[in-house]
Amino acid sequence: MLNLPLTLLGLLSATQLVDGFYLPGVTPTTYKEGDSVPLLVNHLTPPAYHEMKYAYSFDYYFEHLHFCQPPELVKQSESLGAIIFGDRIYNSPFELTLLKDESCKQLCSSSYPAAESSFVNALIKDQFSYNWLIDGLPAARRLHDQRTNSDFYGAGFELGQIDETDPEVAHLINHFDIQVEYHQRGENEYRIVGVTVVPYSIERQSFECPSAENVDSSPKVTLSNKEEARDVYFTYDVRWVASETAWATRWDKYLHVYDPKVQWFSLINFSLVVICLSLVLSHILLGALRKDIARYNEVNLDDDYQDQTGWKLVHGDVFRKPRYLLILSVIVGSGIQLFLMTLVTLGFALMGLLSPSNRGSLSTVMFILYALFGSVGSFVSGTVYKFFGGEDWRLNMLLTPLLIPGIIFGCFIGLNFFLISAGSSGAIPFGTVIAIVAIWVVISVPCSVFGSILALKREAPSQPVKTNQIPRQIPTQPRYLSTIVMALVAGVFPFGAIAVEMYFIYSSIWSNKIFYMFGFLFFCFVLMAATTALVTILMTYYTLCSENYQWQWRSIIVAGGCSVYMFVHAIFLSKFEFGGITSIVLYIGYSLLISFLAFVITGSIGFLSTLIFVRKIYGAVRVD
Known part of the structure; x- marks a missing residue:
C-alpha cells in the first residue's frame, strides 16, 4: 500500500515536464476496433491521509470481499518498486471491446455471509476505494476543485456509499458505469486517453438494471450482519467516448495541484x-x-597578552578522535549515500524521466541508485574514519554497507509481519525479500567494498593543526x-x-x-x-x-x-x-x-x- 518508503530548471515548467514525458521504454498501445481491452484490478486502499483509520490495504480478491473473479486468475508482472509499495495487480472478469458499448452486462452474483457483511460494511464506512487500471490509466472519479475552480480526475472510486439518512448504514457498490475515452490517430488506430467510473448501489433480486432516469432513486444494497447470507448481483455498463486529448498528455487531467x-x-x-x-x-x-x-595572527608567543577565551584555544583538541568514531563514520557515509540517491532520483523525476504510467518506477530507481551509490558512501565513510585516525579499516569496510541498511531491512521485515497478520496486500512476498537481499549482496556490497578500498589507498585530508596528547578540560557550558x-x-x-x-x-x-x-x-x-x-x-x-x-x-x-x-x-x-x-x-x-x-x-x-x-x-x- 505504501506508494515510498523527497527547481533549478524553473518550478512552473517542472510540473509540465512531468505531464508530457514518459520513461524510455514506456510505449503507447494502439488498438483497433473490436480489440479486447483488458481491465486490471489493484488493491483496495484507505481514504485520504488525514481521514484514514487503516494503515494498510487489502488485495482485490481478498476472500472476505467476495468480488467477481475471472475463470483463471492471472497475476500481472510488476516492478520491484511496485511490489515493495503494495501494488497487487490481477486480471478481472470485465470484458471490454473497443468501440462496443455495453448496457447492464452481467458480471456475477456473490453471497455475503453475516461475518463478511460486517467486514465489507466496515471498509465502506472507512471509505476504502477501488483501484482499477485500463491501459495503464487508473479508473477515476470526476472531481471539481473549488479553490482553483478546475475539474480533474481523482484516481480510484468508492467501495460503497454511506446512507444519507443514517450514517451507520452502508451500501455496497454493485453496478459500474465505465466510460473509456479514446483518441483516434488514424484509420482504425485508437489509443486510450481517459477512464472514469460512476458507481451505483442497486438493490435487486436478479441481474436486471433499472432505467437510467430511475437508477438514482432505486433502493440500494444493504449488507446485514444479522442474516444468514445475502446475494448481491454485479453488473456494469461500458461507454466509449471520443476525445481530442493526445496520448502524450493524457495524464494532465489526473495530475492536479x-x-x-x-x-x-x-x-x-x-x-x-x-x-x-x-x-x-x-x-x-x-x-x-x-x-x-x-587578532590571533597578530599575537606573538613573546607577547604578554594571551587570549583566555575563543575558538583558537581549542586548536589542539578540535581534531581529536571522537568517541565511537567507527559508528560516526558509518552514519556519515550512509547519509551521503541516501542524500545522493534522493537528489538524483528527484532530478530524474523533475526532468520527466519517471512516468506515473510506469508503476513503481520511482521506487525501483531509488533502490537501484542506493545500491550503486554504496561506493560513494563507503568512500566518504572510509575517508572520515581515516582522517580522525581510525585504524580498523576492515571493520569500517564491513559495517558501512551493513549497519544502516541492516537497520532499515530489520524494521522492514518486522513491520511486514504485521502486514501479513492483517492479510494486507502490502505484505512483501518471500521471493521479493530474497530478490532485495540478492541485489544488496550482488550490487551494493561490492560497490561499498570498492569505495572503501579507494578511500584506503587515497591519502587522507591533512589536519591543519596538531592534536595535543592530553585533552583540554571543557568548561561548564x-x-x-x-x-x-x-x-x-x-x-x-x-x-x-x-x-x-x-x-x-x-x-x-x-x-x-x-x-x-x-x-x-x-x-x-x-x-x-x-x-x-x-x-x-x-x-x-x-x-x-x-x-x-x-x-x-x-x-x-x-x-x-x-x-x-x-x-x-x-x-x-x-x-x-x-x-x-x-x-x-x-x-x-x-x-x-x-x-x-x-x-x-x-x-x-x-x-x-x-x-x-x-x-x-x-x-x-x-x-x-
Missing part, C-alpha cells in the same frame, strides 16, 4: 529564509571570523548551548523548508495518491540541505567559542533535529483515527523509519559542512 498558492507561498517564504540566513552568516559569522583570525536545545532550535529551519511537501508525501504513501510535484519537492529538498548546513555551522561556531571542541557528534545531532519535527508532524499534527493495533504499529513504525532516514541524511550534511568549516578556520590561523 491542490491549492498551489500554499506551495508557492511556502517555497518563496523559505527561499527568503535561506537567503536571509546566508546574509546573517556572512555578516556576523564571517565578520567575526576575520576579526578573530586577524551554558544551558542554551546544550545539544538538545541546539538541535531543537536548529531543526525548525530545515523542517520549515520541507513541511508543506511532507503532507503531500504522506498522502501519497498512505492513500495511494499520485505524487508528481517534483519541481516543488526538488527545490524544497535543496533548501532543506542548504539550511541544515548553514544552521549547523552557526551552532558549531558558538560551540567552539565556548571552548567545547567535541563538535563531531554534536554536529550530527544538531543537524538531525529536523527529524524530530518530522516525526511530531506525522504523529500529532495529522487527523487520523486508527482502527486497531496493527494500523498504529505500522504508522508509527514507518514514521519512525522515515524520521530515522531523515536524521541520517541531515546529520551527514551537517557533519561534512561543519568539517569543511572547521578545517577552513583552523587552517587560516597561525599556530606555533
